Amino acid sequence: MSLLCAPALAVSSPFTEDFTDGTNRGWGGGAFVSSPVTGGVGGAGDGFLRIATEEDAFLGSRNRGIEYAGDYIAAGVTTIKLWLADIEGDQELDVHLAIGRRTNLWLFNEGFAPTAEWSEFTVDLTDKSLWTQIAGGDAGLTFTDALSSADRMLIRHDPAPFAPVAMGPDLITGEVGVDRIQFIPAPGSALPLIGLALVLARRRK
Numbered sequence: 379m380s381l382l383c384a385p386a387l388a389v390s391s392p393f394t395e396d397f398t399d400g401t402n403r404g405w406g407g408g409a410f411v412s413s414p415v416t417g418g419v420g421g422a423g424d425g426f427l428r429i430a431t432e433e434d435a436f437l438g439s440r441n442r443g444i445e446y447a448g449d450y451i452a453a454g455v456t457t458i459k460l461w462l463a464d465i466e467g468d469q470e471l472d473v474h475l476a477i478g479r480r481t482n483l484w485l486f487n488e489g490f491a492p493t494a495e496w497s498e499f500t501v502d503l504t505d506k507s508l509w510t511q512i513a514g515g516d517a518g519l520t521f522t523d524a525l526s527s528a529d530r531m532l533i534r535h536d537p538a539p540f541a542p543v544a545m546g547p548d549l550i551t552g553e554v555g556v557d558r559i560q561f562i563p564a565p566g567s568a569l570p571l572i573g574l575a576l577v578l579a580r581r582r583k
């Protein structure tokens with residue numbers, strides 16, 4: 379049963395990041411990133427990720443940790459859910475999620491506009507038409523390439539039109555809260571994986 383108990387070495391589903399330990403959980407770069415230990419989706423005593431700029435700058439963060447790197451397709455991740463809140467000052471936020479690599483990065487077209495209350499937003503990984511390639515188009519790299527060999531996830535304020543990643547998104551002074559990032563498997567996809575793990579565990583005996 380060791381396979382089932384092993385720590386995650388790559389993208390897996392289901393997966394939940396709830397920011398419960400007061401660390402940034404690998405999110406960094408871009409704006410100022412911190413992890414308040416209260417005020418998340420769960421209210422008092424529930425942590426979240428705070429992304430902020432103190433002057434007009436890129437409002438975003440990225441994660442290159444092992445939980446976000448790997449093959450989203452093989453892991454059966456079809457949906458990503460996350461909770462956002464327009465914490466502190468009220469800004470016109472337009473928050474997008476991006477997945478892939480520096481050389482092949484895709485941005486989810488729908489911009490999320492959080493309010494002061496925490497709200498859940500959904501990202502669909504199954505329909506390429508819902509995404510825009512912001513790096514790697516001239517190299518002929520595809521959405522499938524990005525999902526199957528991702529090494530990062532980005533969350534950033536980025537109103538359309540979407541500039542190439544090298545240009546960076548719009549500048550803004552503001553803050554956004556992120557919490558409860560979840561990778562949701564396609565219905566039924568988890569069972570074959572568990573079955574495979576059991577078969578492999580038996581072979582090891």
Ligand SMILES: [Ca+2]
Pocket residue numbers: 396397398418419420424425426557558
């Ligand atoms: Ca939380």
